Every structure is written in C-alpha cells, then in structure tokens.
Amino acid sequence: MADQENTTRTYRTSLPWRAFTMITGIVDRVVGWDRLPVPLGLLDLIGLRTRLRQENLHDMSHLPATGTPPVPPLTPDRLVSRSVDGSHNDLTEPAMGMAGSRFGRNIPLDKITPATEDAVLKPSPREISRKLLTRTTFVPATSVNSLVAAWLQFMIRDWFSHGTSPQENPWVVPLADDDTWPDKPMRIMRTPDDPTRPPGASMPQTRVNVLTHWWDGSQIYGVTGEDQGWLRSGEQGKLRVLDNGLLPIPDDPSRDPALVPGFWLGTEMLRTLFTLEHNAICDRLHAEYPSWPDEELFQRARLVTSALLAKIHTVEWTPAVISHPTTKAALRANWFGLAGERVHRLFGRISGSEVVSGIPGGATDHYGVPFGLTEEFVAVYRMHPLVRDTWSLRSAGDDGTILDCEFPDISGANALKVLNSIAMTDLLYSFGTLPPGLVTLHNFPKHLQQFQRPDGHLQDLAATDILRSRELGVPRYNEFRRLLHLPPAGDFRDLTADPEWAEEIRRAYDGDIEQVDLTVGMFAERRPEGFAFSDTAFRIFVLMASRRLNSDRFFTEYYTPRVYSDAGLAWIRDNSMATVLTRHYPGLRPVLATVDNAFAAWEVRA
Template sequence: MEINCDQYKDSAYRSADGSCNSLDYPLWGAAVTPQPRYQPAQYDDELNSPRTTGKNGDKLPSTRLISNKLFRAPGDCTETDHARTLMVMAWGQFIDHDIVATPMTQDDSSPIICCGESAQSRPECFTIPIPSDDPHFTHSCMEFVRSASDPCQAGAREQTNEKTSFIDAGVVYGDSVEKWAELADAQTGGLLTSEGELLPAGGGSCKLTNKDDFCPKAGDKRANVVPSLGVTHLMFVREHNRIVQELRKVRPDWDPDTLFQETRKIIGALFQQITYGEFLPSILQEQDLVKYNLKLKRKRFSYSYDSSINPATKNVFNAAAFRFGHSQIPPTMAYVLRDFMTRLRPLPMESTFKDPHMLVTQQGRLVPDLARFIITSNSMKTDSQFEEAVRDHLFEESEGKGLDLGALNVQRGRDHGLPSYNAWRKWCGLPVATSFPDLQDISDNHKNILAELYSDVEDIDVYAGGIAEIPQDGASVGPVFSCIIGQQFKDLKDGDRYWYENRGVEGFSSAQLQEIRKVKLAKIMCENLDVDPIQRDVFHVPSPSNPWETCSSLPGINFSAWRRRGRGRGKP
C-alpha cells in the first residue's frame, strides 16, 4: 500500500493512526497492521493451526489443567507485594491498552459461540477442555475464539494490532481522526465531558447495575473493564482540558485545533515519561533499564532515534509477556477516605467487571476515594498465583460457567503460534533446560508441577514458564519476561521519531522539555482527582522514604515556556 508522508516530514504532530512515524517504512507501528515477531511462528502445520502438539507428538495439556495446578494459589490466598501499589497494575493495563488491541474473529460483527447448546462448528473455535474433576467449573468446555488473522499477510497466520504501537496517548484520543472528532470539542480544543466533569456517555461494552449510571466513552473501547482503568482514563481527559486552559493563557493566538494538537503532544510526552521514569523502574531491575536503554535523560536532548528499528509491539509481548499484570489483580476494589485509613464499600473484583458504578455514582464525587484506594493499597505479587476471582469468577456468567484468565493467556499463546518457553530462554541468551530439574530461575515446587503437566521440558508454554519464574531482585518479573519487556520498550523508545526527548520539530524546545521533566504521575493525580496529600511515587506505598506530601509541594509545568518567542516559529 502506497502512503504519501509528505505532510509528516516536518510535522510537529503525530498522525492519528501512527502512520509515517517512520518515513522509510510508513506502516511501522501504525494502527491496523500485523503484529511483527521476534521469532517465527510455530504452528502445528507451520501455517495456521494452533500449537497443540509437543516435541514427542504428545498433546499439550489443557490450559485449564495448567491453571489448576500452576496458577491456583494454596487455599486460594495470594500474596501481597509489600512495596508496590495497585497503580502498577492500573498503569500497566492503561499503557497496554495504549499500544495493543488484538481483535478476535467475529461473524458479521456478532460474537462466535463455541461451547454449549448454541455452539457453532467453526474453525475459529479453539475451546479449552475443562477436567472432569475441576474444582470450580461444572461444564466441560471453556469458550475461546481465535484472534483474527491479518487478511493481507501471505504465509503463516499473523495477528493484527488495532492500536498504534507508539506510546502516544491513543488510549485517550483514539487512533483515527474520526475518533478525535467524536471525542473533542471543536470549539475549544478540549475533550468532551459529562456532568461532574466525567467521561462523556455513550461508551460500549458496559453493564449498568444502577438506573442512574451510564456507560462512559473514551479513546479505547475497553475503558470500563475495571474501575482502576476508568479512573485513569478520567484523569487524563481532565488533564487534557486543564492544559488547554493553561495554553490558552499564554497562546491566545492559537486556534482550537492547534490547542488540541499541542495538548495531545504534551499528554503523549507525559505518558512516555511516566512509563519510563516511574512504571518500568517499578517492574524491571536497574541493570535491565541500563541494558535496554530505558533510562530517561535529566537534561538536554536524546539522540537515540534509530530509523532502522521497527517499534511495533511484537506478538510475544502482546500475547504473553506483558500479561504478567493479570497476576497483580486484587481481590477487591474499594474507597479510601481522606483519613487514608477508612475503607468503604469493598466490592469483589468480579462484581466491578465492566461496571462503571464506582466511577460515575454521585456525579463522580467518590472518584478521589477510589484514587486513594489505588495509590495506598498493595499490589498483588507477580507470580504464578492468581486471585480466585481471576481464575474462576471475573468473567462468570452463571454459577459454574465462566472463564479463567490464566488459562486464556496460555491458550492465546498457542493460538498465536508462540514458540515454547525454552525457545525464548535461548533467544534471550539465558541458560536453556534439557530436563525439568535443569530449569533455572524456577522454584523446585514449580519444576515438579511443570514436570507433572508437560511430557517434555521443550513443551512448556512461554506464558506458563515466564510467570512461574522467580522475580529478579528488585523486579516484578523473572529473566524471560524482563528480557522481552525490556527489548520491546527499547523498540518503542528508540524506534519512535516523535519520542518526547528527541530534538527537532517532532519534540519540544529545551525549556519546554525541562518543564515536562518536572512532572510525576502524583502531580497529575493531584491536579485532577483531588488527592491531597499524596506520596511522590504513587507506584510504591507510602513510607519514610516515600512520604506523603502536599500537592502544592510537587512541581508542575510552567506553561510560560510555550509563550511565543519573538519572530520564531508560530508553534513552539
């Protein structure tokens, strides 16, 4: 497909769909393009059939069986992470939705049913067998529809990414000019809101349990999955509108479109800064931040852009490695009052799924209490132990029937033809096991479980092996996921012409960049969610080294850096 990138050669602003970021390869990282791979797919027939057969021709174990033995916490009680807050899980999900959405196969825009009385005999069905002695489910078949294949890709089956791969705040604005038009106020350059300065109504994929509630609409259709995700969406819509007002004061000459674009550019920069400056240091070791060039500069510009790097999010990252956060999902969501002690109305996580009530009730008056819960509550430990709600209840439609997120993750890897765990150990330059006792970075207990499940060590699924690894010191994940996540975020940074630290029209002036560098996520929460006091690092629990501070003590952007300077260019 021929794409003319002339208008983006010297443009200060990204395209909506991510095209023309690379002037040599215009579709790299663009929305609705195939997900590239770090290693070739391993399908049973080398072209299309999911990976279901092991090294010796044995059938791979049911992914529900894997979940029952490997992901089920003893006594259904998972461990909490004493250092990190729920914001690690919330931001990970938010940024994931910014850079990837893999569509499932659909039939004329309606879902395909693969289990039960209405089951359809379709090649897109790849159902999960449920053991007869399953501890929870009473049915024998778990729904699973294959990811849609890219219709334009010759050769082996490839999956599509509907989002731009770039960390560009597409989750806030959408990834098309049509979505921009739907969400933006053309008269002001701001984003549309509803009463209480909440997200606008009209979103899809939402259940309403209260007659006064509504389904919020955002730049991504998954905004209502869980309340922590919804509140993060809301925070950045409000931050966009706040910045528009600030820019209007220093640039009264700008029209609404310029205000929208310049604010979108600043929001995108804040996304990148928070992700690399706060989120990644909370899940990766310092040495991996250095190894993969993920550390931000404190002064001056970055010159790391490499036009030969394809920044697009890779298949194994999307379908396996970055799903580690599913083990961090907490058992409940609640409100925390201003005394930071009182918790109100705790709800089982499964009851909040796709229900925006906690966010929209009372015109959003309880949003600050929800935000306090997220930044003061401990995250769950990243390990192979999943909350019972995630395994058995989160997607439940009726008693004894539902979906298991851990099993779905392993099944998705097979659907996408992801090579085995050992293949990724080798790709990462890590020691490769020749037997189950030979597995490194995995506890003896998990080695025994894997040996019980799989016929050969070469058969272990990458998600199962990766999530079973012991987290590295100071990190949330083990060596394999650290490697894949580190390499992917290196690609996203070094392959992005519009990376916010870069010099040139695509970036910011030196003064503007220094203003942006002042901002932490805590300040954005202060400005938009009425959380005061707050700890400076919201990804870690308050402590003597991370104490509560007043919002006024946290630095923010001085927008005078955006004032027009003499006869210089009209758009800083």
C-alpha cells in the same frame, strides 16, 4: 534512508560491537547482570540490548499482503502532529506502525510454531490454569501499589489489540471429569485472522494490531477520526469532561466503553486523570500562546501528554516494578542518559549518544527493521496476577472504609457506578495503599479465572492466556529462552527454586520440560532482586522499551521546541505521576509527600 541502512548494517556487523556483545553475553550467563556492581551491570545490559537489536528484530511487513489499510495523504500538519491512525510517523514508510499493520516478531520467522490443534490444545490450557495458576492465597507485591496494575492495563489499551474475536469456529478445550466449569466443553474464541494475508499464502502466520503501534496516547484520543471528533470539545484544544469531573459516555450503546471486555475501574480512573491532564496542558499552552486555534492547541497538547505518559512509564512505573539498582539506573538512562537528569536539566543533550544523553531528542533508528510491536512483547505483558480479587475502598481523609468489594464490583458497568458514587481522590488513595499481586504461579485472580464478559460468555483468562501464546506461535519457555540467548532449564528443579512447584509443573507437563509454556516458566523462575516479574520477560523489555522511543520521530529528531513548544517541553521535564495526581486531586498531596515514586506503596493514613 540509504545512509541510515548503511549505518545500521555497520552497527550490526562491526567487530568491536560483536566482541562486546559476546563478552557481555558470557558474563551474563556465568555471573548474571543482576549480581554485578551497578556500573558493570549497566555495561552488561548495554551489551545484551545490542545483541537483541542485532538478532531479535524480525519484520513481518515484507511478507505478501493484500487489501492493506489505505494510507491517508501526507498533509503539512502531519509533519508536526500525530495522525489519528498512526500513519506518517516514519515519513519514508508512512504505513509503518499504523493501525491495521502487522505485529513484528522477536524470534526468527522459521521458529514461529504453526497453530495446529496439538500445538494449541496440548497439554490442556484449562488444566494448566487449574493446576498451576489458580490463586489459593493472595501473594502481594508489597513494594508497589495497585496503580501499577491499573497503569499496565491503561498502557496496553494504547499499544496493542488483536481485535474482536469471531464467534464461529472456537477452540474446543475438553474438560477433566472433576472440572466444575459450567459449559462443557470449554470454548475459547480464536484470534482474528490477518485480513491482509493473501488466501492460500505459504508463509508464517501473521496478525494485525488494530491499534497504532506508537506510544501516542490512543487510549485517550482514539484511533479513528470519528472517535476523536466525539472526544473533543472543540474549544481551546480540550477534550470533553462532564461538570462532575468524569468522562462522558456515548449515547450509542455500541460505543459504551463498559461493554468492552477488560473495562474496569482502574483503567477508567487513569483515562479520566490524563484527560484532565491534557486539558491542563491546553490551559498552559493557551496562556503562553493565546493566538493558537483549537486544532493547534489540541495537537500540541496531545504530543505533550503522550510524551509525559512515555516518560512516566520509563522512569517511574517500570523502575517501580523492577526495582533492582541496575535496572533503575538503566531505565532512567533511557530517558536522561548516563549523564543524568541534573545534567539534562542544566545543559540539555550533551552528546548525540543515547547512552550519554538518552533517547529523547536523539536520532531516529529502526535498527534495520521497520518498527512494530511484537507478538512476544504482547506475550510477556500477560500479567493478570497483578490484579487483586478483593478491594477495600477507603477515604483519603481518615482511611475509613467506604466499600469492601470484589473485582466484579469494579468492572464493566459496575465500574461506572463506583466512579459516580465515590470521589476520585478516595479511589486513587485506595489503589495507592493496596498492594497488587505478585506475578507468580498460583496467584491468578479467581474472578478472572471465571470471568463473565459483557456479552455473557464465561471465560477463564488464565487458560486463555496460555492458549493465546500457543495460538500466536510464541515459543514455549525453553525455546523462548534459547532464542533470547539464555540457557534453557535443564530440568524442573532447574526451572524453579521451589521443589513443590517443580513437581507440580512436572506432573502438569507429563515430565516434558520442553512443553512448559512461556507464561508458566516466567511465573515460576527466580526473579532478580526487586522484580515483580521474571528476568526472561525483562529481556523483551530491554529490547522493546528503548525501541518504542528510538523509532518514533516525535521522541527523537522531532522532540524539539519547534514541534512541542518551549512550554510543552518544560511541562514534560517538570512533571511526574505525583504532580499529575496532586494537580487534579490535591487531597492526595499529604500521602504522596511520603513517597519518591507514586507507584511505590503509599503509607496508610492514620
């Protein structure tokens, strides 16, 4: 550990790296990485990522804590398999990234804004929602399909959750006289307190992630032993699947997934798909290694499935939603290195450098800061505009209409009704041929702006998104950009190229550019070519997309045949989102044959 810390200190302070990051920072400000030829753009992004690693990783775990979750003892099997709660991924700091550990930050701790009434409620998050986010006309992201929206929310259920909000002491949001919201005033539940924070402690606000911070498929496998035990079949490593190909629902009503806020058709479709994929991996491993017992098959298949999810997100989903030539090359380089996939297939890793040979199979590196997902990472993933309001569910065979519906018809308990009445092949075809929304102003789903939770509570998720970032101390747009080494917007016309938007934002924030919320600024700013979301959000991606791989020993030094098996690594190498889809739903093969990326827009069947 000492050697790693010394290496990191050298990395963070060496003169050549400092000079390189200074030069690339100047080029980024003057020209812009997205306006450079691809080779120069890649160099610029490497420099940007290096500076972000040097200056934008901040640890919250070192702050005083009490009553932290107990770390289970290290057992031999945990050395080569993922623990259910995320513990022992880092063998020297076993609590790192486990469920119940704190979120980190990408900003200095003294820049975390205290959650005072004025800081959280002014200007009114409800008025910002009404004036700047309300969808008047659906604006599609035509280069991608709605599996993009489903995938993002499926991934989020693996990465982070602040937990269930307490019912007492909500934020009280006054409403304008002309506001038609039925409950006056509006009440938005608070984010749960950090249970490990010492009472009366004088320190920046902290919150915990009730999920594991690792990219470990916890939305499929659960984060408690009880949940995981219920999901497993107990035979040949497999997960439970009903005879109709769908997933079982617990008898206990309190564990019904349809009662979890945010449960909808898209996420359950993907959970079903990758449960089937886990079982297919088990079949492959059992055929190759017939002596392995149930536990061995399960744990190895979980490793393989989790890595396949990470690969698909890295080299398919993200390049689809930020499809600039430079970012597509950069993201593939995260996995394969600049040497490329062909060299990787023929020769494996040819260098210890992540730039040359990619991150998987390289050295674990936390860059001097214990790993944890960050509140800023959570904030930039607030991309609800991706979700459509209207859905046309159609047949994959002839594109005939099966059901025209609205989002409430495919969310909550209604999602299960649709799953049980329409074939999965047709549902996936429908998602693949419908564009999602563009992440921009005036494009927030109307059904999420007036969303009825399973408990009956009515919620404006647009207002909630604005309030959450303020409540969690995420800086407003201009300060956020400064802290990420970007120039702030000088005025409202500098913020957006649309003069009508500039005037609307000016009025909403009473002429104070410094008060513009992060979400509003990101939705309003100019997007690089091929981007479905903002360049500001991309800066957090540049840092955290690679960090989630760099820090996870199961993606780095434990990404080996001894841990995964030869057959397991081959499965990851040889598969993509398209092969997963067609393996389990072969009726999609004709339409997927026309696209290079399963998240790109599919051609409608004639």
